[in-house]
């Protein structure tokens with residue numbers, strides 16, 4: 001059994017390798033002058049179970065994943081498990097308007113061509129797993145985020161919309177604090193509206209938890225609401241920190257005292273590791 005980490009998820013792959021005691025396969029990777037991706041697997045992986053770990057965001061990492069899968073297949077691996085820490089394009093999971101693609105379905109089709117099973121973390125909606133024709137599983141980073149928040153004297157967890165409610169509830173049970181939610185309407189990729197709602201936040205330390213922070217608009221609006229309701233300190237936490245454009249600046253100027261994400265997308269705010277939640281999937285496969 002071997003693990004191969006794509007360039008977007010090398011660290012997660014190494015953490016997983018340490019946890020399940022499966023070696024990393026030796027590889028050479030590079031970019032050609034025109035930026036096309038190259039990989040060569042140096043270990044003999046024929047007849048082995050190979051775990052490939054690669055976030056499929058941004059777009060070049062999708063191609064990298066497909067090329068890696070092909071390299072593993074061509075090297076005659078017996079079984080391919082694909083771990084996708086952040087599954088890009090999951091939010092276009094339906095045709096919102098006629099003429100649109102179901103991007104998550106297209107991704108699932110391509111990735112499923114050279115894989116036996118797929119594991120992803122906090123997909124935007126669980127039903128994207130049904131787009132795969134192979135076994136597909138998800139796991140939640142929320143317990144790990146909650147563990148990280150546990151010593152931060154949090155009084156309340158807030159979900160910025162109903163879609164995030166179960167995650168907030170789950171975190172609040174682990175932290176043993178209150179939870180509440182807001183009602184958000186998305187106008188477009190950059191604009192959201194939050195329905196006015198009375199929040200019991202007076203003098204409280206609040207952590208807002210969502211699956212994704214992209215532009216930071218959702219979190220910034222939520223912070224403003226909490227502040228209006230007298231919140232003392234506000235922390236923002238997410239599984240997937242995309243932090244597009246000016247997101248960090250927006251969050252800081254809205255008053256977030258801490259920004260937390262996991263390492264599904266590696267960056268300066270990746271304070272929570274996902275390897276502990278992925279490793280149990282492979283406990284039956286150890287050498």
Ligand code: R5P
Pocket residue numbers: 160161163164189192210211212213214215216217218219
């Ligand atoms: C959408 O429903 C997601 O759960 C997030 O709330 C959303 O992707 C966050 O986007 P942004 O940071 O751009 O507001």
